[in-house]
Amino acid sequence: MILLDEPYASEPLLDWMERSQHPVLTNPFTQSLANARSLNLVDAHEAARRITDGERTYTNSENALEWILAHTENEQLNGGIRLFKDKAAMREKLAPLTPELFFRRCPRAQLADLDPDELPMPVVLKPQAGFCSMGVHVVRNADEWRRALDAIERAADSWRTMYPESVIDADDYLLESYVTGTEYALDAYFDENGAAHVLNVLRHDFASDADTSDRLYVTSAAIVRDMRPRFTGWLSDVNNLTGVRNFPVHVEVREDGGRVVPIEFNPLRFAGLGGTDVAWHGFGYRTYEAFLEKKVPDFDACFAGREDKTYSMSLLNPPADATGDEAFDYDGFAARFSRVLCLQRFDASRVGSYGFLFLETDADTSDELAFVLESDLREFLR
16 A cells, blocks of 8 residues: 655656556545556545555655554554654664663753753754754754754744644754764665565765765665665664564664664655665665565666666755745756766755755766765756
């Protein structure tokens, strides 16, 4: 069972849904696609019955989680959604795996009352429920604490206009230890027996220690081969504590010398806004198909002929001083790269970014990744 919702459904996902005819919930978003797409739409009663009966369920958008919680009676699934979406609850549940980590939940109204000198700096401050790194701040001292609070106050109203509270909670925050190491994003799922299956591993690169954006994620045959066994074992430990079944999840973690520390879990989906399609553009398999049809990819076959390639996805976030009235020069931006696999265009006023860029690079074109990571994109604003 598939649930699609605002703000965006990718072309590869929609193409596959047309061919496979997997059932999809009828709602205003899917009805808006009906003239252009032959989707297998089912009504709310049928969708709720399928989910309640335990059919594997996938959504492209966290906007759909509220509908599932309100209309279905699959307690195992709904309990997993509530737990995985609650960052503080997940910290408490997984504390046996990382007992040394500091975390604290705090309403936004009380953040200003905290004394930053009493916090175990550096810390990360982020919304209790969040999306695409919105509202995430790395704080190292009192000055950065004050700047973070000011930024949160400025952004809170715009978050409310773009996403429901279940996706981004502008009023409830989590403080936690800043974790060192390499950051990774995992598209994975737990099967009917609770076993973990990792479908893709992406390294999350940053321009600096202060960068918290989703500007650059990279994957390759070497990254997946090296890290997939380690993360599969770690996710097995996670599910020994959470106990979910038939459950897809997008996970952000940091890894340092074999130690894995979770950053966040995003339930019932893979990388958002079509980001999971990096596996399709790069390696030729669809993560959502693998989950819904129980088809774990033949990684060796998928990697054949691509061993020397790197595949990346880049969320094109606006510069801090953009007004929203500018146009983005997509053609000029795409011309900067040697092999664009896909450039998804977004309405920045609705999504909060200009789009997603998918690239193929190799040793001769790796400087293109540095450009993506470091550019503020101002040169492409018109």
